Amino acid sequence: MLDILLIAILAIIVGANDAANVFGSAIGSKMLKFRVAITFFIIFIIIGAVINAKYPSGVYKDLLINYPNLGDIFLIILPVIIITFIALGLRIPSSISQSIIFSILGFSIAKNMSVNYDLLIDLISFWIATPIVAVILSIVFCFLINFIIKISRLNVFQIDYQVRLSLILLSCVAAFALGSNLTASIVGIYSPFLSLSIDFSGYQVLIGEKKLYFFGSLLIGLGALILSQKIAQSVGSQISKIKPVSALSILLTQIVILLSFSSDLLINQINSLLPLNMFAMPLSASHITFASIIGVASFNKFREVKPNHSLKILISWFTIPILVAFLSYLFALNF
């Protein structure tokens, strides 16, 4: 019961936090209305979770050589919830997947459990690389879209129509890509216990893999519906002003990166072409969004970037994982 409650809280926080990553730029640039955006978000996040979430979820299972007992999982999730709440209060978007991985690290150090450090180093390397790739990709996409608009010789209303339509379609694809990633972040930690049998008010509820991903993503959608409106409207505006074309570039960047790390089919294709040895893993949509916004802001020579808030977010990329690991270490020692 406690596990379900923790997953629900985490999913709602994630929904509030991450719906903004997908639709925030479109809502913030006033191209999409919140209700329309959130409806699409809920539908596609569920589809994405049910189809793809099993791939990035596997990382949690592989990270610890001896996985903790089901009863101890809440000691890993609780520090994540506490730190994410604080970060949300400070209006800093945080990465749930990274927080959980570092919480597992803190927990395993306290409990003297063996950690697959090779995998951890690989994860950290990709986490460092993805924002850099996001900056580059968003610049490339911004340049490409502006070029297409220039050669298409459309009037502003036609451009507006095309951009709006593309934003709706791409937001759905981004929600699909994020569905697997986010759901893996919040329920993936339970993936070794599938099928899960949970005592629910005296009834034994059997939760299989698909059901787990479905309910996880549904709760994320609920969190988005209830709590994400303000965050979505202020996404970007806190870092830099977002124009509709920039919103499109940000979305394309998110889709390419998130799908490249969640779909087994794509990963195999990329690995066959490039010597990257990529594997499915939960990534930080918040970091990718932030990096993409910085990338598109470079088009305006960073004139509209708010340096204080951007710096705060950058610092949080290092402090949040350390704080979560430390808190988790303390919890594991004392409970």
Next chain:
Amino acid sequence: MLKNHQKELIDSINVFLDNILNINKLFKELLKNYFNQEFDKVETITNEISKLESQCDKLRRQVERKIYQETLIPDLRGDVLGMLENIDKIPGQIQANAHSFNTEKPNIPKELNENFLNLYNDASECISLLVDGARNFFINKKITLEKCLLVSKIESKADVISTALKKNIFSDSKNGLATKVHLRYFVDIMDEVANLSEDVADRLIISSSKN
């Protein structure tokens, strides 16, 4: 559905700009008729101008409402609304000028007729260039910049004519001060059309450079 709204909007803006050009043409006709002392025709044209001006107001409001209701062109919305509101002052000014000619019937000396016509020709050219610039604001901002920069040049020419006209009016000893002031008022209101066009063009230059 979205596409229909956008088509309607483009059509409305085009009709709005066409109406301004028509008002401009009608006022030229009005002046010619006035100098030929065909006052019935002047009245008819004044009424036509009034009708078109009301249509312009209606169209502007319709476009503004649609842009906000459908949250269209969010990054250009402010500039487009500012442009439409400022351009809409021009038909308003022309309508007021037409009414002034129709009701006050200024006693313009024949030798000044051509100067008055020249003054309005320049003002009229300013309007045509501005409308061209405004139309291109939605398609090609380079052309908007070119056209709007030309408006300033033509407006300066209109200023030269209006100053010369005022000198002529006040140096004419046949007319009393009341007539002179009355004629100067008509020079001012005709020159105002060119001034308004220049103001709108200046704003369009900023909007085009910004975007």
